[in-house]
Amino acid sequence: xxxxxxxxxxxxxxxxxxxxxxxxxxxxxxxxxxxxxxxxxxxxxxxxxxxxxxxxxxxxxxxxxxxxxxxxxxxxxxxxxxxxxxxxxxxxxxxxxxxxxxxxxxxxxxxxxxxxxxxxxxxxxxxxxxxxxxxxxxxxxxxxxxxxxxxxxxxxxxxxxxxxxxxxxxxxxxxxxxxxxxxxxxxxxxxxxxxxxxxxxxxxxxxxxxxxxxxxxxxxxxxxxxxxxxxxxxxxxxxxxxxxxxxxxxxxxxxxxxxxxxxxxxxxxxxxxxxxxxxxxxxxxxxxxxxxxxxxxxxxx
Amino acid sequence: xxxxxxxxxxxxxxxxxxxxxxxxxxxxxxxxxxxxxxxxxxxxxxxxxxxxxxxxxxxxxxxxxxxxxxxxxxxxxxxxxxxxxxxxxxxxxxxxxxxxxxxxxxxxxxxxxxxxxxxxxxxxxxxxxxxxxxxxxxxxxxxxxxxxxxxxxxxxxxxxxxxxxxxxxxxxxxxxxxxxxxxxxxxxxxxxxxxxxxxxxxxxxxxxxxxxxxxxxxxxxxxxxxxxxxxxxxxxxxxxxxxxxxxxxxxxxxxxxxxxxxxxxxxxxxxxxxxxxxxxxxxxxxxxxxxxxxxxxxxxxxxxxxxxxxxxxxxxxxxxxxxxxxxxxxxxxxxxxxxxxxxxxxxxxxxxxxxxxxxxxxxxxxxxxxxxxxxxxxxxxxxxxxxxxxxxxxxxxxxxxxxxxxxxxxxxxxxxxxxxxxxxxxxxxxxxxxxxxxxxxxxxxxxxxxxxxxxxxxxxxxxxxxxxxxxxxxxxxxxxxxxxxxxxxxxxxxxxxxxxxxxxxxxxxxxxxxxxxxxxxxxxxxxxxxxxxxxxxxxxxxxxxxxxxxxxxxxxxxxxxxxxxxxxxxxxxxxxxxxxxxxxxxxxxxxxxxxxxxxxxxxxxxxxxxxxxxxxxxxxxxxxxxxxxxxxxxxxxxxxxxxxxx
Numbered sequence: 001x002x003x004x005x006x007x008x009x010x011x012x013x014x015x016x017x018x019x020x021x022x023x024x025x026x027x028x029x030x031x032x033x034x035x036x037x038x039x040x041x042x043x044x045x046x047x048x049x050x051x052x053x054x055x056x057x058x059x060x061x062x063x064x065x066x067x068x069x070x071x072x073x074x075x076x077x078x079x080x081x082x083x084x085x086x087x088x089x090x091x092x093x094x095x096x097x098x099x100x101x102x103x104x105x106x107x108x109x110x111x112x113x114x115x116x117x118x119x120x121x122x123x124x125x126x127x128x129x130x131x132x133x134x135x136x137x138x139x140x141x142x143x144x145x146x147x148x149x150x151x152x153x154x155x156x157x158x159x160x161x162x163x164x165x166x167x168x169x170x171x172x173x174x175x176x177x178x179x180x181x182x183x184x185x186x187x188x189x190x191x192x193x194x195x196x197x198x199x200x201x202x203x204x205x206x207x208x209x210x211x212x213x214x215x216x217x218x219x220x221x222x223x224x225x226x227x228x229x230x231x232x233x234x235x236x237x238x239x240x241x242x243x244x245x246x247x248x249x250x251x252x253x254x255x256x257x258x259x260x261x262x263x264x265x266x267x268x269x270x271x272x273x274x275x276x277x278x279x280x281x282x283x284x285x286x287x288x289x290x291x292x293x294x295x296x297x298x299x300x301x
Numbered sequence: 302x303x304x305x306x307x308x309x310x311x312x313x314x315x316x317x318x319x320x321x322x323x324x325x326x327x328x329x330x331x332x333x334x335x336x337x338x339x340x341x342x343x344x345x346x347x348x349x350x351x352x353x354x355x356x357x358x359x360x361x362x363x364x365x366x367x368x369x370x371x372x373x374x375x376x377x378x379x380x381x382x383x384x385x386x387x388x389x390x391x392x393x394x395x396x397x398x399x400x401x402x403x404x405x406x407x408x409x410x411x412x413x414x415x416x417x418x419x420x421x422x423x424x425x426x427x428x429x430x431x432x433x434x435x436x437x438x439x440x441x442x443x444x445x446x447x448x449x450x451x452x453x454x455x456x457x458x459x460x461x462x463x464x465x466x467x468x469x470x471x472x473x474x475x476x477x478x479x480x481x482x483x484x485x486x487x488x489x490x491x492x493x494x495x496x497x498x499x500x501x502x503x504x505x506x507x508x509x510x511x512x513x514x515x516x517x518x519x520x521x522x523x524x525x526x527x528x529x530x531x532x533x534x535x536x537x538x539x540x541x542x543x544x545x546x547x548x549x550x551x552x553x554x555x556x557x558x559x560x561x562x563x564x565x566x567x568x569x570x571x572x573x574x575x576x577x578x579x580x581x582x583x584x585x586x587x588x589x590x591x592x593x594x595x596x597x598x599x600x601x602x603x604x605x606x607x608x609x610x611x612x613x614x615x616x617x618x619x620x621x622x623x624x625x626x627x628x629x630x631x632x633x634x635x636x637x638x639x640x641x642x643x644x645x646x647x648x649x650x651x652x653x654x655x656x657x658x659x660x661x662x663x664x665x666x667x668x669x670x671x672x673x674x675x676x677x678x679x680x681x682x683x684x685x686x687x688x689x690x691x692x693x694x695x696x697x698x699x700x701x702x703x704x705x706x707x708x709x710x711x712x713x714x715x716x717x718x719x720x721x722x723x724x725x726x727x728x729x730x731x732x733x734x735x736x737x738x739x740x741x742x743x744x745x746x747x748x749x750x751x752x753x754x755x756x757x758x759x760x761x762x763x764x765x766x767x768x769x770x771x772x773x774x775x776x777x778x779x780x781x782x783x784x785x786x787x788x789x790x791x792x793x794x795x796x797x798x799x800x801x802x803x804x805x806x807x808x809x810x811x812x813x814x815x816x817x818x819x820x821x822x823x824x825x826x827x828x829x830x831x832x833x834x835x836x837x838x839x840x841x842x843x844x845x846x847x848x849x850x851x852x853x854x855x856x857x858x859x860x861x862x863x864x865x866x867x868x869x870x871x872x873x874x875x876x877x878x879x880x881x882x883x884x885x886x887x888x889x890x891x892x893x894x895x896x897x898x899x900x901x902x903x904x905x906x907x908x909x910x911x912x913x914x915x916x917x918x919x920x921x922x923x924x925x926x927x928x929x930x931x932x933x934x935x936x937x938x939x940x941x942x943x944x945x946x947x
């Protein structure tokens with residue numbers, strides 16, 4: 001019974017807290033620009049409204065157009081549920097669950113690309129092609145980061161994988177994972193979530209024709225994915241397993257908030273990259289994950 | 302019971318070969334009976350764990366007939382019988398007498414011959430007989446590939462297959478002869494007592510590697526799989542290349558292994574996996590894409606096997622077993638989803654008459670069954686949970702990660718992890734492209750508009766593998782247990798250790814995930830219906846009149862990745878723009894060459910021919926010059942002798 005309650009609480013935390021992050025990012029951006037900006041809870045209002053709206057479906061689209069966002073949403077939530085939260089173990093934990101997490105995110109990507117291709121639009125096809133192509137580099141980077149954690153902790157299960165890294169490795173890994181976070185969540189400098197009519201975007205362009213409840217699932221799933229990457233980054237870098245549970249939870253929340261602020265600052269202070277530079281930056285992210293791996297292998301400095 | 306079943310299977314297939322040419326229904330019955338009986342025999346061996354060794358009294362070619370069926374061969378036999386049976390059902394509609402009155406009877410005969418000879422390859426326990434049945438298998442596959450021999454493209458593909466296959470067979474002739482000379486007998490079995498035989502492993506790796514389609518030896522595979530009728534492509538890709546894998550697995554278990562073999566197999570696996578899927582991504586031909594994807598999957602199997610060889614060499618049974626379990630399961634998994642995908646591609650080809658993805662699109666409306674099943678296969682081949690492809694890749698990952706975290710001498714497998722991750726993401730990109738470009742959006746050509754769904758005889762062979770795939774995904778433990786028997790047959794000293802694969806936990810998680818996915822899909826459909834829907838033209842940021850030609854095509858979808866790998870893919874592009882006062886119509890053509898064949902082996906072969914042509918000038922019929930040759934030759938020999946004498 002306690003397992004059941006624990007799982008429900010954890011899922012509720014993911015579902016309810018995740019839409020806060022985009023709100024925080026937008027507030028930071030508004031603050032830097034000297035504007036008032038939308039309220040922090042804006043995404044909640046949007047989701048509630050979208051959930052009640054009707055749906056416009058392209059004449060070309062199959063039922064997969066509606067189902068794909070739901071599958072992607074479940075996959076992202078499932079991946080989030082696998083992640084332990086600051087010493088509180090995940091409800092399911094087994095050797096190799098970290099790979100399930102990576103491949104659940106891949107399932108979400110497959111479904112998003114599928115949904116985009118349903119409409120037969122040039123624009124959305126372009127987004128799908130970019131998404132799946134850049135994700136190759138991002139996935140390689142994530143696996144490298146996971147290898148670093150696995151080599152450091154000597155474990156391939158998420159519950160015991162987050163051992164404290166030595167300082168330099170932790171710093172390098174933080175930068176690498178942050179770059180991958182920006183790419184995978186379609187933030188500046190890879191993508192611009194603000195411009196809806198720009199020829200150079202990735203994620204936003206894939207969801208142009210979605211509306212109503214499926215769009216709500218896509219937006220909510222995107223916020224959960226952002227929080228998932230932030231939590232993963234925080235746990236990989238901070239020695240959370242060494243402090244008491246309550247303290248570590250507080251630290252984790254603070255770290256996630258800081259990541260959101262950092263995303264907002266990056267978004268305010270830098271411009272989007274030219275598209276041919278995107279693979280270059282992703283490769284740099286991969287290298288930032290590779291160096292700590294080599295450091296961990298060679299031994300402590 | 303096993304001998305009876307095997308005997309029934311052989312007899313039924315033999316009868317199907319003899320009688321099937323004229324009577325399609327009788328052939329289907331006999332072929333299905335043979336496949337079912339063989340499947341039964343294989344399952345009995347896998348479930349009971351007791352192999353079969355049968356020594357015949359009669360002599361063939363101076364050697365006693367010996368049949369062996371242990372867990373390894375039984376595992377491959379399952380695949381042979383499954384696809385051999387289903388493909389026959391598929392062929393009844395796909396390659397019927399009505400449409401192909403000349404080649405259909407021939408196709409039936411060779412189909413049963415292929416299934417029978419592959420079964421014999423798996424059960425043969427004598428080197429000499431192995432060569433016989435191996436040749437029979439290669440030839441029946443050749444006649445099946447060239448079934449449609451009115452087309453020049455098919456004849457060329459068949460010729461290339463035959464040449465490549467015999468290059469491999471030549472190595473196998475040398476291999477089995479050297480084996481017989483080394484052990485003093487043609488009988489096959491564990492040969493660890495003769496450490497001098499270790500170098501022969503390389504010969505086996507080449508000979509069987511040609512058939513398996515590992516990277517630089519895969520040259521015959523794309524054109525043969527693309528040109529053959531789709532049920533033949535399915536059995537070639539899902540089963541026939543696995544005979545090569547079987548040979549490598551079998552003899553890596555029996556032979557003493559040379560140093561460095563594990564690393565070599567691992568490296569070959571990485572190269573095949575990565576480059577195979579890169580070439581697949583770049584293809585515009587649906588069946589060529591699937592064929593290159595087979596190169597990738599054989600690469601993944603080789604990564605698992607290479608890791609197992611390393612584990613055996615360094616004495617790490619735990620992760621060796623995990624990797625080998627993954628490799629064996631991937632053999633089965635790839636057979637399942639690749640036959641499903643080729644059957645699906647055949648159904649598309651049947652309905653539209655083209656394999657060119659740039660002319661297809663929007664087929665889900667006309668062919669909902671094919672579209673749904675192909676999408677399932679695409680998700681499985683991309684290794685997505687909760688399907689079977691993830692289970693086997695996950696087991697191989699387990700072996701790799703355990704090898705890395707031990708930080709021992711095997712830390713060098715680290716690049717393989719990164720390659721496998723990149724391969725997984727590339728496979729997803731390639732199959733998102735294949736499924737989406739063919740089945741979604743608007744039809745790109747007139748052919749795609751007139752498509753119709755295939756009949757049940759073609760649908761059933763797609764449904765059966767799909768069901769098994771879902772079962773493997775949801776109950777991996779049930780399928781990993783028979784694989785344990787195959788591992789014990791490969792490395793008997795590993796039988797006592799527990800592989801530490803948490804299959805139950807994964808199966809449980811997959812089951813929960815599948816239930817939640819189904820529930821979410823149902824609920825969102827209901828919610829959307831309750832909220833009210835409206836059909837409208839694709840908005841696409843306000844395009845007033847979108848046409849099908851504006852859609853992303855297969856070439857543009859793959860553009861980013863084939864740009865990264867242009868150094869090896871080398872796409873040949875021809876464009877014509879609208880220019881000048883009297884412009885011609887615009888044109889953009891792209892062809893993806895088979896780089897190894899056209900840029901490597903082709904030029905080398907042309908050089909040899911040129912040299913041979915030049916040598917022809919020496920043969921002119923002038924006697925006095927011939928006498929000069931002889932004189933010069935004798936003088937040179939004499940000088941050599943004098944030099945040597947001093």
